[in-house]
Amino acid sequence: MENDQKIKLGAGIWTISILHFIGIAFSIIGTIMSLLFKDAINEQMMTLGEGAVPQVSQMEIIIGLVFTILMLVSVILILRRKAVGVYCYFGTIILRVIFSLITVESKLGILFILILPVLMAIFIYIKKEVYGFGTASAE
Template sequence: MENENKPKLGGGIIALSVIQLIIYILMLIGTIFVYVSKDKIIEILNNSGTDTSAITKAFSTTNLIIGLVLTLLLIIGIILILSRKVLGVYIYFLSILANLIVTIVSQGFSAGILIQLILPVLTAIFIFQKKEIYGFGNKNANINM
């Protein structure tokens, strides 16, 4: 029997992935909850005399579906990153980029966008440090799709 020693992921990738998985699963649950009960939420806010124009725009079906799809892609990407698949790295960072573009187009640029990029930048740093796991930087590496 061959003893294959696979390089370990490292604590940084694992810790950030678990933190992000928890965040994105909660976002997924929250998005589904808002989608199911958005009419009731808007009705309650209208009855209290609150201006709901911005909330109605944020709770539009299009925005909720886009958020739901991007959140699902991020969860899939993180799971594949933990499985040492290069496809997960591509899915994760393309989803982050798409989420960034959608946020800027729909809400405009704000300081909150920069805060959202902290965990993806840290993830990129840790993945770059362990790039041999995913086959980056090695022309002869077998890419695990």
């Protein structure tokens, strides 16, 4: 029974999770602000002479908010050592990349979306036994 110690997550998973939490906080605040003040923002852009700025539909804003909330839930589940959090995390990333490709986002933006998930995948692979993906030791 002495070997039933919890395996630590590791600094990499914690660091990437904290960076995700910071990004999620800014994303939620920005999304809510753009939903509430969409008309004022568009009017201000017109007065600045930025009339050619593409309009973001309310549906795109809401879909982005849903992705953000899914990411928040999955990162919390990853920190709680749940394998479903890992599946939800990478599923959300795949859906977000597909959505970005459909909405004709820049290729550089898609690469930026993938930086933290690639690092998270590396750190989760290193600590895969925490989530039950590998065996910790062979007795």
